[in-house]
Amino acid sequence: MKSIRFNTSLKEILLIFIISFVSALFAWYMQRILSGLTTLYFSYDLNIKAILHLDGITFFTPSSSQAWTRDAIVTINLAAPIMNLFLGLIIMAVFIFSRRKSWSMAFFLIWLMIYSFTGIFGSFVENNIARTGLYTVSKLMDIGVVFQIIFVVLALYFLYIMGLTIGKLVMLIIPEKFKQEDKINTTFFLTAFVFPWLLVLAITFKGLSASIVFTYLIGLIVLLPFNWMQAPEKKGLHLKTLPGFLRIDVLSLLVYLFGVLLLHQMLGMGMSL
Numbered sequence: 001m002k003s004i005r006f007n008t009s010l011k012e013i014l015l016i017f018i019i020s021f022v023s024a025l026f027a028w029y030m031q032r033i034l035s036g037l038t039t040l041y042f043s044y045d046l047n048i049k050a051i052l053h054l055d056g057i058t059f060f061t062p063s064s065s066q067a068w069t070r071d072a073i074v075t076i077n078l079a080a081p082i083m084n085l086f087l088g089l090i091i092m093a094v095f096i097f098s099r100r101k102s103w104s105m106a107f108f109l110i111w112l113m114i115y116s117f118t119g120i121f122g123s124f125v126e127n128n129i130a131r132t133g134l135y136t137v138s139k140l141m142d143i144g145v146v147f148q149i150i151f152v153v154l155a156l157y158f159l160y161i162m163g164l165t166i167g168k169l170v171m172l173i174i175p176e177k178f179k180q181e182d183k184i185n186t187t188f189f190l191t192a193f194v195f196p197w198l199l200v201l202a203i204t205f206k207g208l209s210a211s212i213v214f215t216y217l218i219g220l221i222v223l224l225p226f227n228w229m230q231a232p233e234k235k236g237l238h239l240k241t242l243p244g245f246l247r248i249d250v251l252s253l254l255v256y257l258f259g260v261l262l263l264h265q266m267l268g269m270g271m272s273l
Contacts, residue, residue, distance in 0.1 A: 028204065105252065110170065
């Protein structure tokens with residue numbers, strides 16, 4: 001009897017890992033291409049030629065060109081972070097107001113929130129350390145070193161707050177068997193979030209720049225609060241506990257995998273407007 005329960009539990013944990021990993025991989029490519037296309041759109045609108053690929057965006061217009069005006073520098077560097085902020089907030093609203101969710105839908109929305117908020121606050125931290133991107137905007141706006149340090153600390157704080165917020169949403173939808181003493185079970189936390197997060201990084205690592213890898217690693221600040229987040233009261237939120245695994249989950253995973261292959265191919269070939 002114990003052997004049957006163990007096999008059932010192991011099968012369930014394995015399914016959760018697969019669903020979370022495939023959802024995380026698709027969400028990663030979705031967030032990358034949406035932020036990249038946003039930057040690409042504004043760069044071409046400002047007559048600055050560029051191409052989007054797996055490693056990010058390469059600008060063909062030299063920095064000495066007159067096209068790189070103050071407004072162009074600010075707009076292009078702020079385009080992706082602002083898009084990520086709106087994307088994260090929109091996905092959070094969708095998550096909250098969609099009462100019925102399958103496992104595949106829930107994990108996809110959760111990972112998209114994680115990557116979106118990492119994309120804005122994490123990139124702000126990385127840019128200030130590497131003195132690129134948003135750091136350049138700060139210099140153009142004559143923001144002093146002290147304020148830049150304060151902004152970096154605030155960015156890390158907001159990453160943590162987003163982790164607490166998403167963690168509360170996770171606690172509202174997962175079944176009781178994945179909770180332990182009113183907290184997320186450690187095995188579930190590792191299987192559903194940490195291991196998929198690490199595997200996505202391992203798979204995409206080869207095509208990433210050092211700055212993107214560093215920004216991705218900063219996203220761990222979003223994940224960690226999940227581990228000690230207590231279940232909140234359901235006042236004002238009518239989120240239903242996730243059902244068992246459905247056929248729609250299988251179909252969703254197939255769609256996600258197709259999306260990953262398609263987006264990877266598109267980025268591998270390079271995209272321009």
